[in-house]
Amino acid sequence: MLLTGGTLARLHPPALARADLRIEGDTIVARGPNLRPTRGEAVEDCRGRFIFPGLVCAHTHMYSALSRGMPSPATAPASFPEMLARVWWKLDQALTEEAIYYSAMVGAVEAVKAGTTTIVDHHASPNAIAGSLEIIREALGVVGVRGVLGYEVTDRGGMRRRDAGLAENDRFLTATRADTQFRGLVGAHASFTLRDSSLAALGDLARYHRTGVHIHVAEAKDDDARTRRAHGTGIVDRLERHGLLNDHAVLAHGVHLSGRELARVRSAGAWLVHNPRSNMNNAVGHAPIETFGERAALGTDGWPADMLAELRFAHFREREHLGLRRAYPAAALLQGGQALASEVFGVPFGTLAPGSAADLVVSDYVPPTPLTAATLPGHLLAGVAPSTFTGVMAAGRWVCRGGTPVNIDVDAVYCRARQLAAALWRRMRG
Ligand SMILES: [Zn+2]
Known part of the structure; x- marks a missing residue:
């Protein structure tokens, strides 16, 4: 999978850079400008998006x-x-x-x-x-x-x-x-x-x-x-x-x-x-x-x-x-x-460098003030929020898209959870 054109961040010390990312299996295998897709490779256009480690x-x-x-x-x-x-x-x-x-x-x-x-x-x-x-x-x-x-x-x-x-x-x-x-x-x-x-x-x-x-x-x-x-x-x-x-x-x-x-x-x-x-x-x-x-x-x-x-x-x-x-x-x-x-885990997290775990968040956060390495902490505190997350990837797989977990039926899970919570509280009272 290739994620192209995103702005890649490290949270601390803060750093930002525009680059493409190639992911194979559960690992980031390449990072750089203008990576060319290989035959059959899925490509996701991340221009204007902000990507940071999970x-x-x-x-x-x-x-x-x-x-x-x-x-x-x-x-x-x-x-x-x-x-x-x-x-x-x-x-x-x-x-x-x-x-x-x-x-x-x-x-x-x-x-x-x-x-x-x-x-x-x-x-x-x-x-x-x-x-x-x-x-x-x-x-x-x-x-x-x-x-x-x-x-x-x-x-x-x-x-x-x-x-x-x-x-x-x-x-x-x-x-x-x-x-x-x-x-x-x-x-x-x-x-x-x-x-x-x-x-x-x-x-x-x-x-x-x-x-x-x-x-x-x-x-x-x-x-x-x-x-x-x-x-x-x-x-x-x-x-x-x-x-x-x-x-x-x-x-x-x-x-x-x-x-x-x-x-x-x-x-x-x-x-x-x-x-x-x-x-x-x-x-x-x-x-x-x-x-x-x-x-x-x-x-x-x-x-x-x-x-x-x-x-x-x-x-x-x-x-x-x-x-x-x-x-x-x-x-x-x-x-x-x-x-x-x-x-x-014995592999790097927290960096989107080649060899790192493919755990990341793609956000369509639009900064209303300049977004630079120096200003990133301020944007994390006051602006970047889960409502801006378009994709969350863990171990090389999308686990959430547009705010919705992709691998489960959340409504069904929450419905059963509510029943179990009520029964749990009854047992605690007993
Ligand atoms: Zn504790």
Whole structure:
């Protein structure tokens, strides 16, 4: 396939260039001016269009897709631990295999409509653990999006469920070792729900599969205090002690890490994933993203995987925090997600250069002011939006055209999702 005449962008550091792209299989194989079509090659005229690499949601929970509009618990949670106990841990326990499938479908549909072609998911379903990651893989595969999946191992449901979670990660990592569309990470809930033997087992699994852990870190203010009370040491210490703090690790939130802990995370090369909408919605505090360093990415933590929407929240919240004299390049977080995907899949994402993954977004965004490398961040914040996306490609295949996912009947999926959501909420009340 040949895409001709488009304006190709890199998000950060921002760059723009007019060039044609040739795609073979799931890879960009050539880029340059005036590429000549080969016999039988499909050609798409992209003149006047703006093309950028597919976006990556670096931390989310697609199992929460069916919670939209869900009634609040009878007694409103007054803290983040109460929010977990009264909402999210009730929801995940009420998930059936069919609810997992449809929540992943809804999550994937919303992702591709928003130009997100890779989803790093953190899954929990304590009453349907075995095979749950395979169900998510199937749903994402139908929509056509890429997934980096892990099961949230935790001690909160007892040792049998903890071991089932470890086994589910192990099985999925083995099954996707050489997969081009799906990979695994070792999922883990958070330090305060994992005893030392559980962290040791997670470390063993990550080392065996030569991969990293994907875990919530210092999301709420008392995560560290709870860890210290139970284990006599901090979260980062515990991760390090069990071999989980390294350049494969994906640490979500990092809101309440101390400056010293952040320095250790940075020097270990672990990824930090910022989730601004979730942080604000759960009132857990402001993450010091200006000190996260280069290995930082953006996640949605259960909100729809619309990364340009998330980018705006990151920008405005950080602006409010830093004041007018200091600027934070929020688009660097989008490029960070693409760099994370590059490491996980072993091919470049986030660049439309030959050899890169053929994951991209074609937009008919018409800039009302000059669009240059210098102005691109402003256009990403204030103008470019999913309503302008004419095509979204993942792994060399169109997955969304003109705002409509091409591989599934969205109306039928949403109709079933609404039924399953109502039943899910009833089970939670019960
Ligand atoms: Zn999360």
